[in-house]
Amino acid sequence: MPADDVLLDVKSLCKYFPIEKGLIRRVVGHVKAVDDVSFQLRAGEILGLVGESGCGKTTLGRCILRAIEPTSGEIKLKTHSGEVVDVTKLNKEQLRKLRREMNMIFQDPFSSLSPRMTVLDIIGEPLWAQGVRGKAYEDRVKELADIVGLNVGHLNRYPNAFSGGQRQRIGIARTLTTNPNLIIADEPVSALDVSIQAQILNLLQDLQEEFGLTILFVAHDLSVVEHITDRVAVMYVGKIVELSETEELYLQPKHPYTEALLSAVPKPDPGLKSEPIVLQGEVANPASPPSGCYFHPRCRYAQEICTQQAPPLEEVSPGHYAACHFADELSLEGVPV
Amino acid sequence: MASSRLGPAAAAGDGEAGYEIASQRQLIWRKFRRHRVAVFSFYLLLVLYALAILAEFCSPYGAFERHRGYLFAPPTKLHFIDQERRFHLRPFVYKVTNELDMETFQRKYAEDTSESYSLRLFVRGESYKLLGVFKTDLHLFGVEAPGVFFPAGTDALGRDLFSRMLFGARTSLFVGLLGLAFGFVLGLFFGGLSGYYGGGVDTLIQRLIEFLQSLPTLPLWMALAALVPARWSPIQVYFGISLVLATIGWTGLARVVRGKLISLREEDYILAAKLSGVRERAIITRHLLPGFTSYLIVHLTLAVPSMILGETALSFLGLGIRPPAVSLGTLLQEAQNIQTVTLNPWMLIPGGLVVIIVLAFNFLGDGLRDAADPYKHV
Numbered sequence: 001m002p003a004d005d006v007l008l009d010v011k012s013l014c015k016y017f018p019i020e021k022g023l024i025r026r027v028v029g030h031v032k033a034v035d036d037v038s039f040q041l042r043a044g045e046i047l048g049l050v051g052e053s054g055c056g057k058t059t060l061g062r063c064i065l066r067a068i069e070p071t072s073g074e075i076k077l078k079t080h081s082g083e084v085v086d087v088t089k090l091n092k093e094q095l096r097k098l099r100r101e102m103n104m105i106f107q108d109p110f111s112s113l114s115p116r117m118t119v120l121d122i123i124g125e126p127l128w129a130q131g132v133r134g135k136a137y138e139d140r141v142k143e144l145a146d147i148v149g150l151n152v153g154h155l156n157r158y159p160n161a162f163s164g165g166q167r168q169r170i171g172i173a174r175t176l177t178t179n180p181n182l183i184i185a186d187e188p189v190s191a192l193d194v195s196i197q198a199q200i201l202n203l204l205q206d207l208q209e210e211f212g213l214t215i216l217f218v219a220h221d222l223s224v225v226e227h228i229t230d231r232v233a234v235m236y237v238g239k240i241v242e243l244s245e246t247e248e249l250y251l252q253p254k255h256p257y258t259e260a261l262l263s264a265v266p267k268p269d270p271g272l273k274s275e276p277i278v279l280q281g282e283v284a285n286p287a288s289p290p291s292g293c294y295f296h297p298r299c300r301y302a303q304e305i306c307t308q309q310a311p312p313l314e315e316v317s318p319g320h321y322a323a324c325h326f327a328d329e330l331s332l333e334g335v336p337v
Numbered sequence: 338m339a340s341s342r343l344g345p346a347a348a349a350g351d352g353e354a355g356y357e358i359a360s361q362r363q364l365i366w367r368k369f370r371r372h373r374v375a376v377f378s379f380y381l382l383l384v385l386y387a388l389a390i391l392a393e394f395c396s397p398y399g400a401f402e403r404h405r406g407y408l409f410a411p412p413t414k415l416h417f418i419d420q421e422r423r424f425h426l427r428p429f430v431y432k433v434t435n436e437l438d439m440e441t442f443q444r445k446y447a448e449d450t451s452e453s454y455s456l457r458l459f460v461r462g463e464s465y466k467l468l469g470v471f472k473t474d475l476h477l478f479g480v481e482a483p484g485v486f487f488p489a490g491t492d493a494l495g496r497d498l499f500s501r502m503l504f505g506a507r508t509s510l511f512v513g514l515l516g517l518a519f520g521f522v523l524g525l526f527f528g529g530l531s532g533y534y535g536g537g538v539d540t541l542i543q544r545l546i547e548f549l550q551s552l553p554t555l556p557l558w559m560a561l562a563a564l565v566p567a568r569w570s571p572i573q574v575y576f577g578i579s580l581v582l583a584t585i586g587w588t589g590l591a592r593v594v595r596g597k598l599i600s601l602r603e604e605d606y607i608l609a610a611k612l613s614g615v616r617e618r619a620i621i622t623r624h625l626l627p628g629f630t631s632y633l634i635v636h637l638t639l640a641v642p643s644m645i646l647g648e649t650a651l652s653f654l655g656l657g658i659r660p661p662a663v664s665l666g667t668l669l670q671e672a673q674n675i676q677t678v679t680l681n682p683w684m685l686i687p688g689g690l691v692v693i694i695v696l697a698f699n700f701l702g703d704g705l706r707d708a709a710d711p712y713k714h715v
Contacts, residue, residue: 099614
């Protein structure tokens, strides 16, 4: 049973995509996009989920909402009524009813808004799906438009009339319509200009404070994550390799992969000489990952044991988890926050 | 509070007021109106369909009305200036006479300038039922008897070709639509199944389509047309031909529907609707169907001419609509001999009408396609 303040408890979540070959579509292997991932989200926190593209962070986010059916594992969500439900065990109709408790902000503000619906109907869609019509529906949409900073007078327009940043505000308003507890933000700012990114990040932070939202913030950009998250999880080839409070993770990373990622973060000081750790080789192929620790072929601290045994995700210091055999021994370099 | 969040980008939404609140449909219509040729084709087709529907009224004579003295008469010349070089605002025709050339046994037609008949609107002629309801004998234009006016000449039995073309166009224009309607239902159904469910159903239907498309069209048509019983009435044959054309015509549409469904299914906004708890049926009606209606319209417009050509080809080969029923194909069938080309070239005029109809549909389809393309800015 999860602790009181835990909103989402993910246990051993796996998503394997079968690789099919030939005319009769024989399954010849699996892409382990999400491989035995466990973590908890506390109510009211923003958890960052970072990793290279293809590491499975988007898949993980979508599995939690069951936009993609997970292969195995448990996803326990505490609802408004305080009841804890396992999202993976719900049938279609039960899941549809639970949709008001969780929603998603999309990466692409263009393809995520239907070009054939007015902004009013786009924002109101979750409400429409619950059967709300008429004045209550319009009032709520107007309220939301005001909350996210859209001009209420523009609600009868179509999305083609809005800029990327405005469209993302529309997308955010849509996720808030039914007052969900859990929001999965799937790289909500990576498709936007840097100047707009700041606006949207501030908006998300304001909203989080105002409504006590719990957000799983998926990103590939550590500098974005730094400002907005309470804790950060780092993913590599379908697994979480490190999970900690944001500040601690940045100052004292415990996993060599995190160290390499942090060293690549650009520093806002032109005089500062940075020497990023350039990782050798390619990201491991999730269809045939290397033996032992998936990171060992690229790890500069790798030793014999790393090629043979996969390290489990263990608590190194209170609240700081890392999956490395030498997490205690290595003193890795972080970056000042 | 709200104003503090309103970034500079949020305020920049103002501009040409109409553009922002224009729906997809209005935008398409705006772009379409700028495509001159397509708009012209659209109105031309409207006129042609009106002429075909009101064929009895618009034609000077009935489809089977024979003029005994005028076999293979060339198109009657319209005159504005008479023998005394006087200009008449109302065009007129001279009396047409003919005599048999005893050497070649050909009829020679000549104008007898002593008698003239002016062209009039709303002339009384053969009686008919307008739209199958109102009994009348009014024709849109013509000349008073005993004068004759054949805008496109007459055929071997002395029937006015222009009138017959209007009746033929009715059959041909609507056989296309009817065939399309059948094909539309089939294509939407199989394409929908294929695209929505995917997997084994999809594979099966796609292989079936590939099989149908790999069959040579003409022999297949001929085989299917041979199945239409010879004793059927022209109306039934007409129906049968539509079915024959539809049996093959649906495959292209099914592919379009499948492709569109598959690409739309992957769109983020469909996933967003699903994650918002919208029911599957509502996703289909609210998002998927409106997502490709414009493509359907374009595809259908471009498919009409192939249906019309199909009917024309089948009738030309004597496999489709048979005389006495009139279609553009049967009219061309009557023209398929060397005598026509050398002596009575006006018998080929229905072929010109086929070309015009097909081109008009193609231009209209092009215009609609460009207008429905959201990435094309005119």
